[in-house]
Amino acid sequence: MESSQFLDIIYLLEDSFIGEYIRSSLWLFPVIQSFHLLGLAILGGAVVLCDFRLLGILLRSESAIYVLSQTRFWFNFGLLLLISTGIPLFLSEAVKCYYSRAFWIKISCLILGIIFVFLVRNPLIKRNISSFAQKLIGGLSFSVWVVVAASGRWIGFS
């Protein structure tokens, strides 16, 4: 797709009903943003517990499978909250996001993080892998989510 066509779509998204509606309200954007932040904290908790277990920092006497089973629901819950609040936030300032480097870093790492957690980390936890491999996937997962969160915050500064 040509980039001008892509930009047309971005403008279309910004002019969408939801985008328009959020921009017309003084309170809506900050309120959605607050719940976005809460979603991040919830997902963050699940990531920290699971990845720090893999890194051997927390809950060492519990198996990684057990920690995953206890945190999985909250990971999904946080992610769902983040996506369902993130989309309206994006629609309300799609053009600004398009020109923001922080936004593209965030989206790339987000997609990477989701793929990594669901297709690599979680399936590997269920197998018996060495503690070195556990540390590796825990460290990778944690780093990716840190970048997602930090670059997400930077969208607001650009």
Add this chain to the structure above:
Amino acid sequence: MLEFVEWLSLTPWSVDLRESLYMYPWIESAHVLFIAIFFGTLLFVDLRLTGYVFKELSISQMNTKILPLTIIGFVLMCITGFLLFYAVPIRNYQNLFFRIKFFLIIIAGLNAYYFHKTMNKESKKWDKDSFIPVGMKYSALASLFLWSLVIISGRMIAYNWFDCGRQPQSEFINFLISCTAEPDLYESLDGI
């Protein structure tokens, strides 16, 4: 108090932070990360008390294993939070949401104090009987609710709807933010 924050805002480091292009956003991002570590781990400590997660671990096990990280997150969150305050002291001091947040932190702190006092006394008993008093469950839920409100009001500090520098505000708001603006001064600005 206003004199104090005015003095604070003139200290060299405060000026440096305020005028730096990247330092403030970096601290802000770090603050968000520490919020995630603090609130995220607290979530599981509190959920354990309500019996939703980690039921195979006793309360005191859960506390010795998770709570240190929660406290580390809290301390780092406070340090970065203080720096954010220190960068723009006068504005934060007179910010409605900052004041609401501060008030909520005190309430959440009292709840945490009550909660840990009871827990330290009785958690061994809870482990044995695997029974948690209903009051503790409410306290755990109140903790999550209060800290959520702290996060929300903290996010709102960025918005200047009720700032002292943005007049006219109602007398009540000016009272809440200790703002001594002269309403007459702003009459000509109406409608801008």
